[in-house]
Amino acid sequence: MNEFILKSYELLTVLLPAAAVLFLLRKAYASKRLSLPPGHFLWLVLFAAYIGAIFYLTGAGTVYHISLYGLEIRSAQVNLLPFSREVDFAAYLQNILLFLPLGMLLPLIWPSLRRLSFTVLSGFSLSLLIEASQLLNNRRTDVDDLILNTLGALLGYCLFLLLRPALRRIKYQSAGLFKSEPFLYTGALFLGHFLLFNEFGLARLLYHF
Template sequence: MYLLKSVLSVFPFCILFHILMVYQGRKAKESFRTVHFVWAYLLILYTSLVFSVTGSVTLEEAVRAVGKLPVMADISWIPFASGLTFPMVLNLVMFLPLGFLLPVLWDRFRSFGRVLTAGFLCSLVLELGQLFNFRATDLEDLLMNTAGAAAGFLLWLLLMKLLRIKIRWKGLRSGSFLVRHEMEFLMIFAFLGHFFLS
């Protein structure tokens, strides 16, 4: 219920953002396809789900944490001390959609290095956020999430090669400011929906 509420609450802001993005993008002669926005809202839904499943910090938890500093001892610095476990595999699977969706949506993410960096940074934000609600933060989670994003990119690349005749759409290029930073805005909207309404 909280997840549905947070997702639906950010949709109006996303729609307004996309109206402004299309207006600005057309001035820069950017072309838009309906399929791009379908994938974009799937990304918002996916990101909101990740914030919910991982227990990302909420407003209530942040208020409770005021005056309390994150404890560095809560970070597990030694990865894979227990070997490869099922939760680690789930962490990898959880970030597969991110690595797949980024190159589908944007040309600038049709690079293994950029998707790897984006996966690492998104995972880092999640892990650091867990320090503020006093949940466990693991280096192995960071590594497995990043590996999941990389695997998602490789899956996209494989599908593009196998189905290159059928997959015709192009990701948006970095024309205008809003197009260039659409991914960042969508991630922020999804986080704010979770932060204030979960």
């Protein structure tokens, strides 16, 4: 039960900023005498849940880790030489698959930014944010993860292009009226998790230590 509460809390730190951005988007659309399409709203909720899953699976760092580990960066914690360690095909595949949905969701949700360069840069930027945050929680920050995550986003975009004829038959509603929307939205999700997720604080309350 406690484990469920911790996972729900982590997801909530992503969904709360998502809700705030969606509220602002509704107002922005209304100011242009438009309504936020229900389909677009649902895709954004799905995107937020997916990003939350990425943060959980990668162990993204938060501001609260500073009080636990300080700001000291240990050389053994950082790998800047691509593929200089023993090859781990299972880990490589996991890193690629983790960002594969990102490469598909970005062009699907935001058609106005349906470009390979945008998708690859977005995958690279999100992975870089996560790897940088891991400097705070004593996890390994690895350039291999950065490369493989970016590759996953690229392959996801290619998969989207392959499935595009089939996706046209799906009556989904998407919009993306503002070109800055994906940047603001993803940034808000990251900041929400970074500033609101205090895993050890809640664990102390749940386990009384």
